[in-house]
Amino acid sequence: SDSHFPVPVSPDEVDLSQHYPRYFPADKGGGEEPPPPRIRFADVGCGFGGLLVGLSPLFPDTLMIGMELRDKVTEYVKERILALRASNPGQYDNISVVRTNSMKYIPNYFRKAQLTKMFFLFPDPHFKEKNHRRRVISTQLLDEYAYVMEVGGIIYTITDVEELGEWMRSCLEKHPLFEAVPDEEIKADPVVKLLSTATEESQKVARNGGQTFHAIFRRISLQEE
Numbered sequence: 001s002d003s004h005f006p007v008p009v010s011p012d013e014v015d016l017s018q019h020y021p022r023y024f025p026a027d028k029g030g031g032e033e034p035p036p037p038r039i040r041f042a043d044v045g046c047g048f049g050g051l052l053v054g055l056s057p058l059f060p061d062t063l064m065i066g067m068e069l070r071d072k073v074t075e076y077v078k079e080r081i082l083a084l085r086a087s088n089p090g091q092y093d094n095i096s097v098v099r100t101n102s103m104k105y106i107p108n109y110f111r112k113a114q115l116t117k118m119f120f121l122f123p124d125p126h127f128k129e130k131n132h133r134r135r136v137i138s139t140q141l142l143d144e145y146a147y148v149m150e151v152g153g154i155i156y157t158i159t160d161v162e163e164l165g166e167w168m169r170s171c172l173e174k175h176p177l178f179e180a181v182p183d184e185e186i187k188a189d190p191v192v193k194l195l196s197t198a199t200e201e202s203q204k205v206a207r208n209g210g211q212t213f214h215a216i217f218r219r220i221s222l223q224e225e
């Protein structure tokens with residue numbers, strides 16, 4: 001349960017030097033320091049981490065984090081990243097993982113407008129009506145995601161469950177702070193191919209010849225903002 005993992009009281013308490021040691025060297029040379037980098041991409045419910053591993057070389061200067069509820073799976077992803085760093089010096093330093101309940105603690109990890117991309121790949125479907133409140137995309141949670149996302153940032157969702165795909169799309173369509181990314185842009189976005197190929201779940205779906213449904217939306221601004 002939640003009591004078994006630490007939760008930072010605010011984004012300032014997140015110790016990035018533990019996650020990305022190469023970006024936060026202990027030995028500061030003195031003089032003017034550039035502002036420290038921030039996490040920009042979040043993979044929510046990252047599972048075994050295939051997306052992070054795929055994204056890392058595409059955006060080598062962007063810090064990314066996977067958020068995963070299951071303890072053993074999180075430990076696996078940590079080991080996987082350490083092994084990749086060890087066998088590929090200078091690579092995979094920009095990805096990390098944290099064990100947390102993303103439905104409760106997103107604002108503990110990210111400041112307003114911090115994220116430029118958020119990923120929700122093959123989330124659990126929670127079929128029954130009474131369990132829809134447990135879905136990781138909902139109107140209420142989109143308010144939180146909109147808060148931590150930069151204007152212009154993109155939210156990527158994909159699933160093999162048609163009903164869930166429609167649900168995620170309709171939540172996003174209804175939300176005043178998100179707008180569908182046009183098809184031409186989706187086609188040109190190098191990240192999109194990874195959605196259906198990079199993760200363990202996507203590979204399982206592909207092996208079984210399953211269909212997938214994506215919804216890709218941009219965080220937009222309102223006049224008042």
Ligand code: SAM
Pocket residue numbers: 044045046047048067068069070073100101102103104120121122123124199200201202
């Ligand atoms: N995205 C991965 C993929 O495509 O292979 C994993 C998909 S798996 C079906 C869904 C994952 O979401 C599981 O690993 C599960 O533990 C995680 N998850 C479910 N609810 C979560 C929550 N509230 N916070 C963080 N992770 C969660």
